[in-house]
Amino acid sequence: xxxxxxxxxxxxxxxxxxxxxxxxxxxxxxxxxxxxxxxMRGLELLIYFNNNVPIDDSGMPxxxxxxxxxxxxxxxxxxxxxxxxxxxxxxxxxxxxxxxxEQYFGPGTRLTxx
Amino acid sequence: AQSVAQPEDQVNVAEGxxxxxxxxxxxSGNPYLFWYVQYPNRGLQFLxxxxxxxxxxxxxxxxxxxxxxxxxxxxxxxxxxxVSDSALYFCAVRAWGNTGFQKLVFGTxxxxxxxx
Numbered sequence: 001x002x003x004x005x006x007x008x009x010x011x012x013x014x015x016x017x018x019x020x021x022x023x024x025x026x027x028x029x030x031x032x033x034x035x036x037x038x039x040m041r042g043l044e045l046l047i048y049f050n051n052n053v054p055i056d057d058s059g060m061p062x063x064x065x066x067x068x069x070x071x072x073x074x075x076x077x078x079x080x081x082x083x084x085x086x087x088x089x090x091x092x093x094x095x096x097x098x099x100x101x102e103q104y105f106g107p108g109t110r111l112t113x114x
Numbered sequence: 115a116q117s118v119a120q121p122e123d124q125v126n127v128a129e130g131x132x133x134x135x136x137x138x139x140x141x142s143g144n145p146y147l148f149w150y151v152q153y154p155n156r157g158l159q160f161l162x163x164x165x166x167x168x169x170x171x172x173x174x175x176x177x178x179x180x181x182x183x184x185x186x187x188x189x190x191x192x193x194x195x196x197v198s199d200s201a202l203y204f205c206a207v208r209a210w211g212n213t214g215f216q217k218l219v220f221g222t223x224x225x226x227x228x229x230x
Contacts, residue, residue, distance in 0.1 A: 004157070043158075043204065043220040056215045091157050098216060101146065101165070101208065105157025 004106035006092050012112045018080040021109045024073055025094030033093040033103060034067055034077050043091075049075065082113045116141040116209035118188075120221040127195045128229050135190040135224045137205030146208035147188040148218065149179055153201045161203075164188060175199070195228045202226075 005024040013019055025032045033048040047057040052069045060067070064083070069075040079086055089110050093103040118139045127133045139145050146165050150158040162173025169181045179190045190203060205221040 042222045045217050045219075048217065056211050056213045056217060058212055093157070101148065101163055101218070102160045103158075103218065105159070107155070107157050 004092055004094050004104055006090075006106035006109050008109060009107065010110045010112075012114065013082055014114055015083055016081045017113075018078065019082045019086075019111060019113075021077040021090050021092075021111070023075045023077070023092030023106060025075070025092070026104055027073065029094035029096050029104070031095040031097060031103075032069060032075050033091075033095070034075070035091040035093065035105075036088045037091060037108070038088045046077070079111075082111075084113045087111055087113050116145075116207050116219060118147075118205045118207045118219065118221040120203075120205055120224045122224050123222075124225040124227060126227050126229065129197050130194050133192050133195040133199070133226065133228070135203050135205075135226060137188045137190065137221060138186050139188060139205075139207050140186065141207055141209075145181075145188075147179075147181065148206040148208075149173065149177070149188075149190050150204045150206060150220070151175075151201050152204065152223070158204060161190070195226075197228045197230055200226055200228045 007022045034046040037043045046059045047067045049069045067077045089108045091105050091108045093105040095103045148163045149161040152158045161177050162171050164171045164181045172178045177192050181188050202223045202225050204223050206218045209219040211217050
């Protein structure tokens with residue numbers, strides 16, 4: 001298996017633009033997580049899905065952020081409009097379930113908003 | 115609220131020496147504890163977990179961790195460090211969110227630097 005795939009790996013955009021981050025989880029994993037990593041705040045859970053259904057979105061910072069999972073093999077995290085404080089590395093992770101508690105992380109998308 | 119603390123931003127150790135990366139936890143009930151490692155420009159990788167059982171847990175790449183209930187600690191250890199162990203290490207704990215669902219809460223990370 002190729003592991004969790006994220007695209008793009010790097011994104012540079014101007015303030016006010018829409019940004020869409022993409023994730024393909026490991027096949028057969030029922031859980032998908034979106035995290036954000038910054039120097040100031042560390043690694044934060046934004047939202048997670050179980051069987052394509054959002055379970056906990058309490059970490060989504062504000063209405064500018066939205067996430068979808070239209071099917072078991074694809075998820076998006078959208079920021080509209082983007083702001084400089086959104087600059088971070090965004091990770092997608094997938095997991096076979098809470099029985100193992102192991103999460104498999106993608107390589108991340110480094111977002112820079114100027 | 116459930117949380118973990120990693121008191122050291124960085125740990126320096128010479129290759130071949132034993133290493134310890136510290137983690138303390140604060141949870142109500144029985145803790146579920148984890149260690150992850152992050153190499154440069156990569157996502158986090160699972161190393162090991164403690165859920166129940168033996169207090170000494172063995173994981174990937176020769177790492178182990180010792181669960182100590184009285185000290186509320188879960189320190190990561192390795193008997194002999196390698197230069198390739200240099201990375202960012204995260205301790206994590208299972209927590210319950212406001213919505214009633216479980217999640218992992220990560221510490222701030224400790225950078226391990228192993229010198230040749």
